[in-house]
Structure formats: structure tokens, C-alpha cells
Amino acid sequence: MEVKGGSRLTKEPRLKMESLLMLRFVLPLFIVLTMSLMVGVWIYVRTASVLGEEVKTSNRLLLEQGMNVLDKRWEAIDIFIRRITEDSKVVRLQQTDEPFSSSNLYRTIEARSRLQDYYSPNELVAGYYILFKNNELVLNNDYTANLKDFAEYVQYPDRPKGYITSLVQAYHYRDLVPAEPVTLQGRTTSLLTYMRSFGFANRPNGTVLVLINNSEITKLFGGFKTDGGWAYIADEKGNLVTSIVGPGAKLPGEHLQLPGGSGVLSRQVGTDDMVVTYATSSYNGWSYVAAQPAKIALKKINYIKQMTVTVFLLFMLLSGLIGVFMAYRSSKPVRSILQMLASGSISMTASNSKSPGAFGIIHQGITKLLTSQRELQDTMERQRPFLRAAFFERLLRGQYQSELDMEAVREHVRIEWAGSCYQVALMTFPKRTAVYLAADLEALSRSRLRVRELVSEAGAGSVFVHDVDEDKIALLMQFTDTEPEVVHEQADCFLRELQQQLQQAYGIATLISVGPLYSRQMDIARSFAEAQQALIRSTGSRIVWFEELLPNPSSCYYPESTETRLINLVRTGHVEPLRTLLEELYRHNFVERSLPVFALKVFYFDVLASSFKLGSELGESTLQHGAEALNGLADSVESIEAHFLALKARLETMCEAVSRQRAEHHQQWFLDILAYVDAGYSDPQLSLALLAERYHVTETHLSRLFKEKVGINFFEYLEHLRIEHSKQQLLHTGLPVGEIAISVGYSSSNTFGRAFKRSVGISAMAFRNAGKQEPLKN
DSSP: EEEEOOOOOOHHHHHHHHHHHHHHHHHHHHHHHHHHHHHHHHHHHHHHHHHHHHHHHHHHHHHHHHHHHHHHHHHHHHHHHHHHHOOOOHHHHHHSOTTTSSSHHHHHHHHHHHHHOOOOOSEEEEEEEETTTTTTTEEETTTTEHHHHHHHEOOOOOSSSSHHHHHSOOOOEEEEEEEEEEETTEEEEEEEEEEEEEEETTTTEEEEEEEEEEEHHHHTGGGGGGOEEEEEEEEEOOOOOOEETTTTOOOSSSSSOOOOOOOOEEEEEEEEEEEEEEEEEEOOOOOOEEEEHHHHHHHHHHHHHHHHHHHHHHHHHHHHHHHHHHHHHHTTTHHHHHHHOOOOOOOOSSSSOOOOHHHHHHHHHHHHHHHHHHHHHHHHHHHHHHHHHHHHHHHHTOOOOOHHEEEHHHHHTTTTOOOOOEEEEEEEOSSSSSSSHHHHHHHHHHHHHHHHHHHHHHOOOOOOEEETTHHHHHHHHHOOOOOOHHHHHHHHHHHHHHHHHHHHHHOOOOOOEEEBBBGGGHHHHHHHHHHHHHHTOOSSOEEEEEGOOOOOSSSSOOOOOHHHHHHHHHHEEEEEEEEHHHHHHIIIIIOOOOOOOHHHHHHHHHHHHHHHHHHTTTTOOHHHHHHHTTTTTTSHHHHHOOOOOHHHHHHHHHHHHHHHHHHHHHHHHHHHHHHHHHSSSOTOOOOOHHHHHTTOHHHHHHHHHHHHHHHOHHHHHHHHHHHHHHHHHHOOOOOHHHHHHTTTOSSSSSHHHHHHHHHHHHHHHHHHHHHHHHHHOO
């Protein structure tokens, strides 16, 4: 049978139809391009935002870094000033009227030498000077003069005459004079003047004057010295301390009003749009402010913007041309069909057609696809019970690595969770014979089928059944209530009713063990394992609750206190106590207890987690450590025991390494103490108390350390050191014994004489005379 269509379309309607067809082909492409453009714009906005935040964060960190460096420098200067003003030698000079007199000159020299111990030269401090009010003495570790000479030594060109004298008369507490030209030793440079008086506010005894290199401060903020950029530091009162200004830039007439803390914001300063970075010091309350023109700070973002717009415009133009061409080619077969329909020459045969045509092929392909899909669905439905059984088997055995993996499989096998907490019960049919026969297996199979029927009727989708063994069934119960007492009552009621129905309706006796309730799905395996333990320890009760059993001697032993002790022993490098503790853990878990594989793995992973914590603290590769620890681990007691012994050896190695590091550090620390004593033996103030305070230990510990390391106590070591140096001076110099005694650290010649005779056996003069006579004999 052949059917022919004789209807024809005129040219105008046909062209209109073809145009609409082309539009239908092109329109999706332009929609996709528009969506791509929108996505691109969104990506650009996000990228620009991220880059902008990155630039702002970088500026803020740069500013805060400079601020923190200066805070530490100011703190060091304050500590230095406090130490020298509290020094007894310096304090005595405050009450001395004529420091250069013969009776007081020694005190002045002594105080100046003491300043050597406090001052450490650095590039920030150009110089410091102690100006005494009462005696007009000016002093530091390498300079001594009166106030009048000092006014010539340090000059302030922009200040009136007598400015330095006025500084001594007034009381200053951490006062700072902003950067200005200062002539120091004939050289003029930009310095800040930092002052702190000693004495009382109503009666100052003098002032410590510290000159700060302004160039060292501005160097920290050189990153903001760009075209049009500037930065300044203002004290807590808003007074300008120092500033830097880039080419073509100008500081604002008044300080910016900014929020507290630190941050970055965009603000118009004068006529320019600026990116302002600010921070407030927690040490002295100073404000650190830096600004850059937005066009410079965001130069990278503007470049990305231009490139993005250019690329997208070119992409849209090129894609539009390609889209029109591809739409023309793709619509050509359909347009051919329309032309055939318009001409009325198309014919469809039911039996004699050799070729089905494009739409016929498409129709056949879709038909085959739908048929294959139905066959695949039928196959999956037949396999779904096996897939569910595999899902529950892996779930109960704890074989899923994460909840995401478990959820993906659960959704695939179409299992619906209905609860917020979970509990596993293990039902078993008590054995009547030692070996199951075919009839016994068939009876057990019927029993399991009965259980499934009753659970499906009573559980209403909240209980899942899984065959664990021939005579064991796992019941996974879900509960919407999270109160343990309520859940326990519901579970007990359900299980007792299930047991009663099985006994009365089918004569099936059962024993049920129940694991604890957990809220995490990944803990279902733990509930199942504890239900197994409860079944093993059951004593005849029809329902055994794990939580009601006494502590199981077969559970793993690794309490929290033991873990804390283990970690502390490794951290402190105590090798022997660690070995004892690890042996104790090994004995408890592998010798005295018959733990199941699951419990042993839990114990091993707990100890492994502790080693991970220690490894990360000690700078070891946790990833490599974990790979080594898990390599070859099998579900057997022997494998877990071998891995634990390897982990035990690794922990001991880590502890030994820590012990060696502590010993080396301790040895170097003691050598530093000896070097300090060897260099400062001539200081009369050197004592065990001073060393203990300097190195933050107790006097008892330090004295015991000298005895262990040197063989003699501290006082004997110091006396031996001083006596040996005095011997050299007695033999090779003509200095009086009194001066030698003072030069080696004794306060008087009498004390030195007694110490020398006690150590050498003869007096100092006798030793000198003997030394002079010895060359004559030779």
C-alpha cells in the first residue's frame, strides 16, 4: 500500500517556515552564548573581588608587618631605658653634684661601663644619652660630657637655643618629637627624639633621650612609596610622627578619620580615589595609615577587566558566525524534508521502502533505546535485592570510607532512611546440633523468611533485615526520637513483640543481642560489632543489651589518660617510661585479652592517631607515615599485632630523636652559660642568682648542673676562673694586687687575698715573687 501527499506549499509560506526553522536552530546557541557571557561576567566579578581582596590583604599585611617590627623595637627601647634608669650605678649619679670631681669620677666611669652591658647597637637607634638634671651630666656607654658641651654635640637647627636644656627640666613619659633635622656630631639627618624621664613627675631627676633614625622607619613602608601614594604614622593623640610621600603625591591637610583596629577601605582623599590601609598598634596606640591611588593599587584588576571584555566580545562575534553556519548545516536535512513536503513528492510506504529515511532511523534508534532501557530496568529490579544485601553487608562491616560514599550507594539501591538515630539488633536461632544438615538449613531459611514477613508488617519501613549467617539476622532499627530512654522502650517493645509472635505463630525460639544507640550512620558498624560482643557474652536471656553488660575484659585497653601520658612521654623524650607504657599496652591488648579483629583495629587506629598528632608536632610527614602504617594491614590478629609492633618501634624512635635533640639543646644551652661566665667573670655582681634569673632556671637546678657538667659547683668554677686570670696578671703585669683584684671581679683586695691563698696555697705577692725568681734560676 502506498500513500502519496498531494498538498503543496507556496513559496512565501515555505520561506517563512524555513526562516523559523533556522531561528529555532540558532536561538539555543545564542541562549547558551548569553548564559556563558553571564557566567563569564560573574566569574570576572568574583575574580576581581578576590584579587581586590588579595591586594588589600597584601597591603594590610605589609603595613601590619612594619607596625609589628616597630612595636618590638619600641618595646626593646622601653625595656632598655627602664633597665638603665633602675641600675644602681646610674641611680647614684642622680644624687652626685660634681660627677667629674676626683671623689666621684670613679662612680661616673663605673656607671658608664655598666651601660655597656645594656646597650646593643642597631641601625634604628642613632644614639642615646642620659641627661642628669642636678649635675648637668650627659652620659652613655661611649660618651661623657656636661650639658653645655652636649648642646654643641647634638643640635636642633629648627629649635630655639636652649631647647636641650628645656628637655631636661620638663618631665617626659614616652614623649616623642616627630622627625626633624638633627645635627649629630656635625652630620645633619632626619631623626625622631624619644624621651623618658626618671624620678617623679613633680621632680624629675633627668631624662633619657633616644635618637631614632627616621630613614629606618620609612624603609619599612617603602612598598607604599608609589606614584601618588603616601603613608604616615600618628601617635595616639593624632600628632604626626613621620611620613613618606611618593612622586606626585601630597599628604592630606588633616589626618583621616578611620575606624579602630586595622583594615582596608576605599575613600576619596581630596580629588583622588584612594585605597587606604590602616592599622592601630596595640602597644602604644599609634595609627599607621597608607594610601595608594585606586588605579595603581587595582592596576592588575583593571587589566584583567579590559582583557576579559575584549576576549568576550571577540568570542561572541566568532561564536555567532560559527553558530549561524552550523545552524544552516544542521537544518539542511530538515529543510530538505520541508521542501519535499512543499513539493508534495514525498511518499511513505508500509512495506516496499528500502530506506526508512532520517526520521525513520531516528525513530528506530529511539525505539531500540527505550526497549534497552526497559530491559535494563528489569535487570536492575531483579538484582536490587542482591545490591541491597551487599550495601547492608558493607555498612555493618564498616567498609565505607565516608558518609558520602555510603549515601551514594544507598540512593542507588533506593533505600530510604527515616530516622535520626540508629541501633542494630542481632537475632540468632539457637543451635540444636553441632553441624547443620540440609533439613536444618532449610528450616533456618524458613525461619529467616518468617522474620522478614513479620518485620515488614510491624517495622513499617523503619527496620531493615539483613542475613548475617545461616542462623543470624541483623535488624537495623531507625528512630526519629533521640531520647535514649524513649528509644530503649520502643526497641524493647518491638523486639519482645517480634519474639512472641515468632514463638506463638511458628514455634521459633530466638535470642536477640542489641548494640548501643548512635546518631551517626557511620557508627552503625560499631553498634553491630557491639551487638556481636553482647551475643558472645549472653548468659541465657532472650534479649541481651550491650549497655547493660559489665565491662568486657575482651575490649581494647587505651583510656584517654594513657593516651595523654603516651603523648607527653614522646614530647619530653622519656624513652624508658615510654617503652614500659607501650609494653603495658601490648600486654593488655594482645596477651591478656582475646580481642576480636575489629576491636584490635580500633585499638591500633587509636594509637596510630596519637602518632599522627605527634608526627605533625615533630615535623614528620603524616601522609607518608599513614601510608607506611597502613601498608599491608589485613583483617587478622597477626597482621594487626605486627603493625602495632612496628608502630611501637616508630614511637620509640621518635622519642629517642626528641631525647637526643633535648640533650643537644641542653648541652648548647649550658655551653652558652659557661661562655657568659667566662666573658663576665670580672663583674663583681656575677652570681648564681643573676645567672638563674638570666637563663630562667632555679639556683638549685643551675648549681646541680654545674656539678654534673663541670665536676665542681658554680662558686668554685668562678673562683678558679678569677684566680687563673689573676695569675696571668701577677706574672706579666706590674699592676698592684688591689687593682688586679678589682679587675678580676673581687670587691676588695682582702677578699681576693683569702681566695688566692685558699686556691693556690700561697699569697698573691709570694706567687708573683716566685714567678720572678723562676726565670733567674732557669
